[in-house]
Amino acid sequence: MYKFDPKIIRVGISGCLIGQKVRFDGGHKRSDFCTEQLINHVEFVPFCPEMAIGLGTPRPSIRLISASLLDGDSNIIAQTAKGEDVTEQLRDYGRTMSAQFGGLSGYVLCAKSPSCGMERVRVYHESGQGNTKDGIGIYAAELMKAQPLLPLEEDGRLNDPLLRENFVTRVFALHDWQCLCHKGITAAGLIDFHSRYKYLLMAHHRDSYLQLGKLLSDLSSNLEAIADTYIAELMQALSLPVTRNNHTNVLQHLQGYFKRLLNSGQRQELADTISQYHQGILPLFAPITLFRHYLNEFPNDYLQQQVYLNPHPEALRLRYGI
Ligand code: SF4
Incomplete structure (x- = not known):
């Protein structure tokens, strides 16, 4: 549980943005603004949902895929390059963690990520042909649902x-x-x-x-x-x-x-x-x-x-x- 402390402004952050080498390719995506400026005024609390569900690094990359349902509707799932569906694991982790975020005052998410992306994440058609940029990362979607007051922003938009x-x-x-x-x-x-x-x-x-x-x-x-x-x-x-x-x-x-x-x-x-x-x-x-x-x-x-x-x-x- 991330308890509120009036003396500390706690801000959640995608782990890769703070320099943790947790990306699928073993790298990070350090945000200069967060790690050189904002860090002097807040305490960042890093999370990497893909690492947390045990995917490890390096790992096969994940994609959001629009899959057809029997009733003709469609469902967005997160699938690894090996074809493993990790949607429910990411959702569960998002739900469990978000319920503990009452003490956070903001969250910086990694743009375009099928787990952490806040908006415009690429969603591929299940046929493998074509994609749209209208998805939300599976973890980010749970975070938004559970903590509607929490200010959220993506690294790219912070520029x-x-x-x-x-x-x-x-x-x-x-x-x-x-x-x-x-x-x-x-x-x-x-x-x-x-x-x-x-x-x-x-x-x-x-x-x-x-x-x-x-x-x-x-x-x-x-x-x-x-x-x-x-x-x-x-x-x-x-x-x-x-x-x-x-x-x-x-x-x-x-x-x-x-x-x-x-x-x-x-x-x-x-x-x-x-x-x-x-x-x-x-x-x-x-x-x-x-x-x-x-x-x-x-x-x-x-x-x-x-x-x-x-x-x-x-x-x-x-x-x-x-
Ligand atoms: S975008 Fe999210 S899931 Fe992907 S490496 Fe960064 S913290 Fe982990």
Whole structure:
């Protein structure tokens, strides 16, 4: 059982991505981002489902195959190059392990793998002729079913700065939520959490911020059920990509707090920085840094607690490229 520990952010990972030589050909598929950067902020917990079911390495490679059923429907199975069907073994392992993942805050999966792939895995026709790229790895499918809140991402997609920032934001948000649950959910705790996520939620999906606010408007009963709905909807909203327009809207909201505090030169500098971000001349990091600077000069408790200004460790430099 991978128990939650508020001091550690545990993230599952396909073993080959962390450098373990567990691939069918005896190699690995080390992810530079995970092993050189993210590893400084989270504790990776590696799993290799194919090794775990006893296939060993090197081993015959596995393929997903679309097999016809007697009723005319079709079924996706995982088959080794020697013709052995390992679907049920991978499924069982996925089910057993996923049930123990309540203490994880994210998971990085190896792209295209018939076991670990999250999407677009090649599925071959049983005749051997043709394939489609619409499969999900057998182990990954069980993981998704058992842990629907868990932020998942694939190694290849993590090379995209927007997807990378989005994934890490969700990992840190889920861990934050898990800390709240660890202490025990209270009405005040829920309201405080929602208040801290105001601007992050507004950037991702303004309507979700409003709907979740309504959800929390009566916390006199069913607190656990409301909390479950709240986090499911929050994680869903955070998985939506943030456009430059959405960020600009949020930045302009924040700008309003400083209207009367800044002198005209500072006001102009802030407006220009937001505008240059909007035009794609500056990265998001630039206006955020300016806000942090002004917050030091003019402290504001409400803004200082906003996750939007600090969703993940600065050292990851995730807002330099978006
Ligand atoms: S993709 Fe998954 S099953 Fe394949 S080597 Fe990596 S960890 Fe093992």
